[in-house]
Amino acid sequence: MAGTRIESPPTRAKMMLQNATRRERLPASPTGPGEVLRAASQEGGAKGWMDTIYLRQLETFIQVAECASFSRAAELLYLTQPAVSLQVKSLEENLGVSLFVRQEHGVSLTDAGKQFLPYARDIVNAYHEALQAMARVQDLEEGEIRLAASTIPGEFFLPRAIGQFKQKYPGIRVKLEISDTRKALESLVSGLVELAVVGYREEQALVDFIPLAADELILIAPASSPLAVGNDVDWQDLVQEEFILREPGSGTRQAAEEVLAARGRTVKDLKLGLELGSTQAIITAVAAELGLGIVSRWAAAPYIALGQIKEIRSAGFPVSRTLHLATRRAGRLSPVARVLAEFLQHISP
Incomplete structure (x- = not known):
């Protein structure tokens, strides 16, 4: 019914964000997150290193660099010192370089370590920013949905329905393509849109239809x-x-x-x-x-x-x-598309 609030279950992105290491935001390198992966892959001289480096290793490396101490980093990360040493050693092996000079009362960065540190910070920051962005999408705070419609639902049913949807989710952008039923379904099957609302159920092996109005x-x-x-x-x-x-x-x-x-x-x-x-x-x-x-x-x-x-x-x-709502049979709807599809089924024309 029109007033029903559709709640999404806890999402993987949100849980990952909640469970991610809570740490101060790290100062970024001048290159910015967009250049991090490409630049970092050029720095170590190790082919395919991104296949084996884990986020935890990067965070451990950053913490050791900031503390100039394995033992102090271990305390802050709630790890044992051998565990910290093992993660740094694995990172060095993957990169093919030494990142630290071990000294009697601590450690200092090698030239390679100094060059790698800003990239490692950017990678970690970009990861957390990505999780935050996905959590916002999952919570429908922002996002975009593209749908196609034939003339009658596109001109007489969907404008009011989309208006009601936007009142609940003002951060969502809705892009509506109006054509005829055949073209709307073609856009759906080809992946140009995630949803279609049509005035005729044209049987297709790749499409599921749900009655709407x-x-x-x-x-x-x-x-x-x-x-x-x-x-x-x-x-x-x-x-x-x-x-x-x-x-x-x-x-x-x-x-x-x-x-x-x-x-x-x-x-x-x-x-x-x-x-x-x-x-x-x-x-x-x-x-x-x-x-x-x-x-x-x-x-x-x-x-x-x-x-x-x-x-x-x-x-x-x-x-x-x-009028029918059409979705791709083998497709997986985005969070925004899933909630819009449920919303359309609960409103009165």
């Missing part, structure tokens, strides 16, 4: 049409009129073709005057007395109320249909 397709005529209002109009009278339909691939067009098929007819049995790429264009053309149209009640209602067009009941119209 009910709609009706109605037959509309110019306000001046002699066709009767309120009573069923004979099919023979209808086929004398020109029709204005959506283009192939549209959910409205597919639903109309199913209604015709149920009566043993096809689009070829109609006098097809125009094929237009939007519902609004059909309504405008019908109001201009260019023919009859088949459109969503949501789209036509304001124009019927103003007397610019009228609804004709005949030939199986009005016909009910369901």
